[in-house]
Amino acid sequence: MANFKVLRLILGDQLNASHSWFKEKDPDTLYLIAELKQETHYVKHHVQKLCAFFYAMERFAVALKTANYNVLHLSLDETCQDKTLPDLLTRIANTHNCTEIHYQYPDEYRLKKQLSDFKKNSTFEVTAFDTEHFMLPFERITERFEKNKHVTMEHFYRSMRKQYNILMDGDKPHGGKWNYDSNNRNKFKKADIAAIPQPKLFNNDVSSILSRLKKHNVSYFGELENNQVPWPLTRKQAQSCLAYFCEHLLKHFGQFQDAMTDQVNNNASLYHSRLSFALNAKLIHPLYVIEYVLREFNANKDMISISQVEGFIRQILGWREYVRCVYWINMPEYADKNQLNATQTLPTYFWDGNVKMNCLSHALTQSLETAYAHHIQRLMIIGNLCLLTGIHPDEVDSWYLGVYIDAIEWVEMPNTRGMSQFADDAIIATKPYAASGNYINKMSDYCKNCQYDVKQKVGEKACPYNSLYWQFMNKHRSLLEKNPRIGMVYKNWDKQDEQLKERTLAQAKHYLTNLNKL
Incomplete structure (x- = not known):
């Protein structure tokens, strides 16, 4: 088994061939790229996401080897004994008699903490480097x-x-x-x-x-x-x-x-x-x-x-x-923010797309089949439903982080907990991105093929977004009424017929009670 002085870790989202690490070839440096069980189950992932990262890692390892770098690419077969990333690093460093371990700053807090703790407690000389990817270091x-x-x-x-x-x-x-x-x-x-x-x-x-x-x-x-x-x-x-x-x-x-x-x-x-x-x-x-x-x-x-x-x-x-x-x-406090005190559980159709609302069915089914939906589908269809129905942001975060092929926590969590769910004490969004069916009708053709009527607030065929929107605004009035970007909505609400308002709130209550049957 060859010996090396330096072991350099490359994570699955650090496949940057332009990094300064690769400016020179050092015969005493070994690059480690490894599939690891801990990275497969911190949330339940879409199969395309798992396969995409493992495939990209393997091809990057091949490219480095072809360029004559010393590379160790390990599959799950070869890391199944390693419960954690520090366990893997310790084992490989000892196997190859390395005295130094280098890593690039991870882009997820859980990994940054894991490697920071490893650095503090390790007998190796551990050094962290910038990823050199983002335009603001x-x-x-x-x-x-x-x-x-x-x-x-x-x-x-x-x-x-x-x-x-x-x-x-x-x-x-x-x-x-x-x-x-x-x-x-x-x-x-x-x-x-x-x-x-x-x-x-x-x-x-x-x-x-x-x-x-x-x-x-x-x-x-x-x-x-x-x-x-x-x-x-x-x-x-x-x-x-x-x-x-x-x-x-x-x-x-x-x-x-x-x-x-x-x-x-x-x-x-x-x-x-x-x-x-x-x-x-x-x-x-x-x-x-x-x-x-x-x-x-x-x-x-x-x-x-x-x-x-x-x-x-x-x-x-x-x-x-x-x-x-x-x-x-x-971070890390951001991951616990829930300013609207949302507590609902994610509906079952988030896992099969089996929902009568055409816009939601299309966005969810597309997400489940392709591991992708564009930003308005994520924000104003799926996220909007979660916001209006009070789904706990932990559940929303986990679903978004698992389902989308491009989801890494640094980009997923602010978009979900902040922009979409208005849970972060207005750090990102200065108003909730809540919308009735009118917005969806304005930006899509979904409503033409839906069992619900986008123009109705109440009744058996009423679009759920309509009554849920007014229920949400009414419920959070004390927080939102003085918001200059959204306060005028309450003038509209107050002008509505009292009986219609009561029926609208009752309609929303019915949908919330039967959330899995929309």
Whole structure:
């Protein structure tokens, strides 16, 4: 067994070939990439998510070996004796007589704590490094954010634009506006749906990984067609996906980024890039993506408007960086926030999609079949239902973290507990993203094919979102009435007929009592 001085750990979401670790080849350094049982059951995962990470890790290990680095890639077969990550590190370091262990800062608090504790108590010399992936380095988060304090995302986004000179003309925003979100709220028309390009899919065979999951009794849910994961799981695939996005999808991304439809098959991701897993696994760098998109924009301004490009860049340079900062500045207390005192249990149809509401059925079924739904489906369909019915944020967090292929806690929890469930004491959202059926009807064609009537508040056919919305607003009036972004809603409520108000609240109570039968 070969001996090495340094053991370097690479986690499953640290597949960054551009990291400074790989600037030079050190014959005394061994890189460790390992499937580990502890990473399969901290929540119940979608099968595509498990297979995607294990496949990406294996291919990254192969790429490093091909480039003549010393790499040890271990499968579940070879780590089944290791109960924890520190157990694995200790065993491998002792086996190869290593004296130093290096790791990159994990992007989940539970792993950061686990490795920090290991560093404190270890007999090895343990050193932590930045992942070199995010555009705001970890040590600079405290310069922009303060614990339990709201930072406006738009202000943060503008400062990042200035810092990196992205879409800037000197000190002014390119095109004269910082944000083109008002241009990006279009609903699909029939002709728009017919014009949606097919998604860029890949044939990543994960048969051997599936066999290992079954062999080691890993519990999972979801579907996997033909034992293949269709997402980009290598750097080369991610680059190909980015090129496809820029050529075929970018020109309409912003215009339809919030639109929803049930008229396409479940593999369709509309005009979204399908790069979220690759970005979050660090297969591709956010600045690389942004610069590629900007080159495409500058070369094709006659075809691609600035509103499409700005909308896409805002998601990466603005929102993605922002929620990561919110997560780290507020953990671990953030994971316990529940300002609305929500206590309900997640309905059973979250695991099978068997619900009469067409919008919810489509979003849930798509999530369970493809491990994906875009941000408005997550926020305004699924998240909205959880918010209005008072599902405990722990249950919402666990479901979102498990079901989506791109879900890592740093990005999932602020989006779910903060933005979606308004549970974080308004650290992220200054108002709850609660909506009646009218919003869903405005942004989708779901309501046309639903058993419920989106225009009715009460009655057997009344859309559940309508009465549940007013029940939610009425229940939390003392908290929300003075909120300048939402207070005017109560003037509308107070003007309504008293009998209708009573019937609306009774309707909501009926739906809450029969939550599993919607």
